[in-house]
Amino acid sequence: MKERIKRWLKTLVEIPSPTGEEGGFQLYLRENLHKLGFESELQEVAPSRPNLLAWRGVSPLLIVTHSDTSPASEYNLREEGGFFYGPGVADAKGQIAALLSVLEINPSPLTLAFTVDEEARGEGSKNLCLPPWVKMAVVLEPTELKVAIAQSGSLDLEMVIKGEKAHGAYPEAGENAILKAFEVIAKIQSLEFMQLEHHLLGKPHIMPYWIKGGHPELYLVPDEALLRFDLKLVPPLSPEMVLAEIQEAVAHYGYIKVLDFDPPFEISPEAQIVNLVKESIRLASGQEAELTGMPSWTDAEPLYRKGIEVVIFGAGNLSLAHTEKEQINIGELMELAAVLDKLILLTSQG
Numbered sequence: 001m002k003e004r005i006k007r008w009l010k011t012l013v014e015i016p017s018p019t020g021e022e023g024g025f026q027l028y029l030r031e032n033l034h035k036l037g038f039e040s041e042l043q044e045v046a047p048s049r050p051n052l053l054a055w056r057g058v059s060p061l062l063i064v065t066h067s068d069t070s071p072a073s074e075y076n077l078r079e080e081g082g083f084f085y086g087p088g089v090a091d092a093k094g095q096i097a098a099l100l101s102v103l104e105i106n107p108s109p110l111t112l113a114f115t116v117d118e119e120a121r122g123e124g125s126k127n128l129c130l131p132p133w134v135k136m137a138v139v140l141e142p143t144e145l146k147v148a149i150a151q152s153g154s155l156d157l158e159m160v161i162k163g164e165k166a167h168g169a170y171p172e173a174g175e176n177a178i179l180k181a182f183e184v185i186a187k188i189q190s191l192e193f194m195q196l197e198h199h200l201l202g203k204p205h206i207m208p209y210w211i212k213g214g215h216p217e218l219y220l221v222p223d224e225a226l227l228r229f230d231l232k233l234v235p236p237l238s239p240e241m242v243l244a245e246i247q248e249a250v251a252h253y254g255y256i257k258v259l260d261f262d263p264p265f266e267i268s269p270e271a272q273i274v275n276l277v278k279e280s281i282r283l284a285s286g287q288e289a290e291l292t293g294m295p296s297w298t299d300a301e302p303l304y305r306k307g308i309e310v311v312i313f314g315a316g317n318l319s320l321a322h323t324e325k326e327q328i329n330i331g332e333l334m335e336l337a338a339v340l341d342k343l344i345l346l347t348s349q350g
Contacts, residue, residue: 059110085325090321144316159227161181
């Protein structure tokens with residue numbers, strides 16, 4: 001299994017599939033899945049950017065992950081001390097390598113989906129068409145082999161903040177829009193909904209990405225600033241509820257534009273898919289599963305909205321994804337493969 005995973009991982013990482021250029025990678029997966037007895041369908045999301053749906057027999061279990069990665073200057077795999085490094089090695093090509101390694105030796109019925117655009121606006125999973133027999137799903141993402149039954153939502157906002165010009169030597173004569181942007185951030189942090197704490201996801205938080213403002217001429221108090229920020233939301237908050245509270249609190253600073261939003265969700269710890277994954281972990285490792293929450297958007301959210309029981313599960317540490325330090329441990333990938341093998345068998349046995 002170890003050598004099989006290594007072989008798949010090297011091949012997958014060396015096929016570039018940055019967001020927007022997933023087509024060739026999808027065709028490669030399709031060709032190899034056909035060799036493993038899968039039928040398949042390409043569902044075009046954008047020109048030359050299809051989702052790949054594949055099935056071998058009829059199974060209520062869907063295993064999903066995404067084919068796109070963050071862009072990189074080089075697409076090669078490096079091994080050092082039991083860890084592999086490379087673009088998308090954890091998010092999510094290591095997950096795919098473990099899955100394909102299992103499919104080579106486990107011929108059980110299964111349904112698969114490989115989506116595009118997950119690292120951007122998630123148009124792949126939002127437009128994924130599933131067969132009627134799918135009832136539950138596992139989304140493969142780095143969770144350190146913990147079972148995520150809840151996922152954070154997000155509210156992606158841009159705010160134009162108004163100030164008033166004045167000579168830089170007389171800041172009290174104007175209103176500095178850049179300083180007001182910091183006031184907006186502090187005001188939002190103090191709102192009541194920000195104090196809510198979820199048992200798996202923790203508290204909501206604000207992530208300011210940038211502030212733009214000022215004039216090319218020196219000695220002028222900036223009269224306008226543009227603030228781009230994202231809010232992490234936890235159940236039972238909704239983007240609509242949070243937006244209304246923010247708008248009321250900071251309306252006098254300027255106006256807000258909504259760029260994107262996704263609601264949080266949580267499924268019951270007693271859901272069938274949760275019990276199946278927990279049992280698979282027990283059978284594969286003898287350990288009890290640990291439940292957790294996923295702090296980032298994944299393909300799980302659109303599946304949940306389609307009425308499918310879904311958990312997020314996989315090897316690796318998400319905090320290192322999208323960076324030059326992205327890594328995956330071969331031992332964790334072997335554990336993931338063992339759990340997936342048991343899960344596929346359990347599902348096929350009814």
